[in-house]
Amino acid sequence: MNYIDWIVLASTLIFIVVYGVWKTRGSRNIEGYLLSDNNMKWGTIGLSIMATQASAITFLSTPGQAYTDGMGFIQFYFGMPIAVVLICATLVPIYHKLKVFTAYEYLEARFDLKTRLLTSALFMISRGLAAGITIYAPAIILSTIIDLPLNVTILIIGVLVIIYTVSGGTKAVSQTHKQQMAVILVGMVIAFAMLLYLMPEQVTMGKVFTLAGHLGKMDVVDFSFDPSNRYTIWSGIFAGVVLHASYFGADQSQVQRYLGGTSVTESRIGLLLNGLVKVPMQFFILLVGVMVFVFYQFVLPPVFFNEQQVENIKSSTYAEAFNTLDQRHEAVFLEKKEKMEQLVVAIDNRQSQEIEGLGHQVRLLEHETRKIHQQVVDLIATNDPQAETKDTDYIFIGFVTKYLPHGLIGLLIAVIFSAAMSSTSSELNALASTSIVDFYKRIIKPEASDQHYLLASKLFTALWGLLAILFALFSSLLDNLIQAVNILGSLFYGVILGIFVLAFAFKYVRGNAVFLAAIIGEGIIILLWFLSDRGMISLSYLWLNLIGCVLVVGMGIVLQALQNSSAIKKK
Amino acid sequence: MTVNSAPNPDKPPLFKSWKTLYLVVLVCHALFILIFCWITFLFK
Numbered sequence: 001m002n003y004i005d006w007i008v009l010a011s012t013l014i015f016i017v018v019y020g021v022w023k024t025r026g027s028r029n030i031e032g033y034l035l036s037d038n039n040m041k042w043g044t045i046g047l048s049i050m051a052t053q054a055s056a057i058t059f060l061s062t063p064g065q066a067y068t069d070g071m072g073f074i075q076f077y078f079g080m081p082i083a084v085v086l087i088c089a090t091l092v093p094i095y096h097k098l099k100v101f102t103a104y105e106y107l108e109a110r111f112d113l114k115t116r117l118l119t120s121a122l123f124m125i126s127r128g129l130a131a132g133i134t135i136y137a138p139a140i141i142l143s144t145i146i147d148l149p150l151n152v153t154i155l156i157i158g159v160l161v162i163i164y165t166v167s168g169g170t171k172a173v174s175q176t177h178k179q180q181m182a183v184i185l186v187g188m189v190i191a192f193a194m195l196l197y198l199m200p201e202q203v204t205m206g207k208v209f210t211l212a213g214h215l216g217k218m219d220v221v222d223f224s225f226d227p228s229n230r231y232t233i234w235s236g237i238f239a240g241v242v243l244h245a246s247y248f249g250a251d252q253s254q255v256q257r258y259l260g261g262t263s264v265t266e267s268r269i270g271l272l273l274n275g276l277v278k279v280p281m282q283f284f285i286l287l288v289g290v291m292v293f294v295f296y297q298f299v300l301p302p303v304f305f306n307e308q309q310v311e312n313i314k315s316s317t318y319a320e321a322f323n324t325l326d327q328r329h330e331a332v333f334l335e336k337k338e339k340m341e342q343l344v345v346a347i348d349n350r351q352s353q354e355i356e357g358l359g360h361q362v363r364l365l366e367h368e369t370r371k372i373h374q375q376v377v378d379l380i381a382t383n384d385p386q387a388e389t390k391d392t393d394y395i396f397i398g399f400v401t402k403y404l405p406h407g408l409i410g411l412l413i414a415v416i417f418s419a420a421m422s423s424t425s426s427e428l429n430a431l432a433s434t435s436i437v438d439f440y441k442r443i444i445k446p447e448a449s450d451q452h453y454l455l456a457s458k459l460f461t462a463l464w465g466l467l468a469i470l471f472a473l474f475s476s477l478l479d480n481l482i483q484a485v486n487i488l489g490s491l492f493y494g495v496i497l498g499i500f501v502l503a504f505a506f507k508y509v510r511g512n513a514v515f516l517a518a519i520i521g522e523g524i525i526i527l528l529w530f531l532s533d534r535g536m537i538s539l540s541y542l543w544l545n546l547i548g549c550v551l552v553v554g555m556g557i558v559l560q561a562l563q564n565s566s567a568i569k570k571k
Numbered sequence: 572m573t574v575n576s577a578p579n580p581d582k583p584p585l586f587k588s589w590k591t592l593y594l595v596v597l598v599c600h601a602l603f604i605l606i607f608c609w610i611t612f613l614f615k
Contacts, residue, residue: 074607081600085593213614220607233604268589272596279603 008410024168033169036260045270051177056138056420064392066289070217079240084275112511132471158469187415246497253430305394494548517555
């Protein structure tokens with residue numbers, strides 16, 4: 001990065017923060033602060049929902065995932081539009097009718113206080129921990145790229161978010177989301193255009209698909225029924241519906257985005273817009289990753305994308321072994337490049353036999369490249385068992401800093417910062433709302449002035465922000481916890497959705513049965529995850545959402561039936 | 572404009588009913604999945 005990139009990066013971030021504070025100055029009551037005075041239109045709601053879901057890891061990991069595993073990750077989103085339609089038809093009108101501040105208020109109206117508090121607490125645990133990771137995960141990558149200390153990077157993201165989120169609440173979060181999404185979309189389109197421009201002359205967009213297909217990167221849909229296979233069409237649709245229904249219907253960080261709509265219509269159209277464009281947008285981001293992969297078939301990629309780890313191993317006693325692997329990597333690359341160029345010519349001349357033969361050879365050489373990469377990973381782990389051996393998150397950002405012109409590098413880094421800030425601000429905003437509305441105002445201080453609650457909301461936002469920063473600062477000490485937090489959503493989403501399904505669809509089920517079903521269900525889900533984590537059962541984490549939801553609904557119905565029958569016997 | 576012909580604020584502006592709009596979203600999504608299946612088989 002040079003001074004042009006720093007100017008682009010700093011001016012983009014400062015503009016977003018100043019705009020957010022200035023545009024939303026003077027919130028005078030809690031409705032304005034937490035619900036944006038119910039004045040949001042569908043466009044703002046749609047962009048805000050999109051920006052909340054688009055974390056920095058989306059733009060760091062997703063292209064890297066496409067680079068290594070292909071396009072299959074898109075299946076994760078297959079259930080999302082179905083979930084969005086379900087939420088629009090069921091929960092959105094209820095939330096608007098009850099004029100709630102949080103999704104969990106509805107549960108008290110339907111069941112009782114303890115069910116509301118339990119669900120709210122489950123949300124706060126999962127989101128509270130995730131907020132720290134939302135800052136930490138991109139900071140660790142950005143700090144190596146922009147050459148700033150990790151703690152400084154964490155503080156920059158955290159403090160910038162706290163400034164505008166505390167100042168303007170939901171309105172500031174939604175307004176800044178518009179700018180952040182603009183930066184993100186423009187940045188990704190430019191990255192795509194630059195990749196096309198940088199491809200060898202004979203490699204057109206159509207050939208990108210064909211070449212990637214020969215190397216197994218275009219397997220978008222997987223029809224296999226293996227439950228340990230993380231992304232299949234079945235897990236995407238069935239488990240994905242549950243995960244996304246819970247995320248959009250019962251996760252306050254998303255619910256708060258559409259609660260501020262002027263009417264049910266605005267909220268619904270905002271949500272539906274997101275349901276419609278999310279899948280193609282995610283496909284586009286994955287395609288960028290595949291294009292980086294094809295680009296690196298003609299330009300020598302590093303043997304390991306995390307440069308800091310490469311520097312470490314080069315200055316260790318394993319330097320010679322590393323250099324040998326690096327030379328082998330280059331030799332295999334040169335051979336593969338030659339075959340790829342022949343493959344391109346064969347495709348141009350429609351020589352089907354040559355295409356098949358060269359495709360096979362290229363696949364074998366790619367397999368060899370993966371083997372060398374794995375040997376480098378093993379070497380890094382042998383040298384330092386604590387070292388980060390996953391380099392997929394560095395692939396896209398590494399390409400950006402190496403091959404994009406100055407100015408655009410700053411813009412693309414601003415994309416990652418914007419994405420980190422957009423999802424963190426929604427989380428802090430939602431956590432503060434839940435703390436104030438479901439706990440502070442409901443239990444601790446029910447009778448206070450609007451000014452008091454406004455001040456308390458700002459304090460809670462700042463407090464959650466500081467907690468997220470502290471968690472991010474100490475995350476490097478808690479490696480196992482970070483892995484757990486990555487799948488934390490799936491541990492809670494199914495159970496939370498189960499509670500909402502019982503509330504909406506099973507009118508005869510009452511509070512005690514739901515409360516007990518939720519506690520038992522959560523226990524079973526944590527046990528299943530533990531068994532899966534220890535390798536005792538084979539279960540992809542996505543299925544935990546579906547299992548959690550079915551367990552809570554099933555047990556809620558059974559427990560209510562038992563309660564009814566014992567009540568009849570007593571009579 | 573009479574009271575009876577006033578627009579319903581809870582009806583979508585471009586479509587006759589919410590069901591139509593939901594159907595449009597789901598059909599578009601089904602088309603996306605079909606395109607992905609086609610890409611998978613075409614570039615196998």
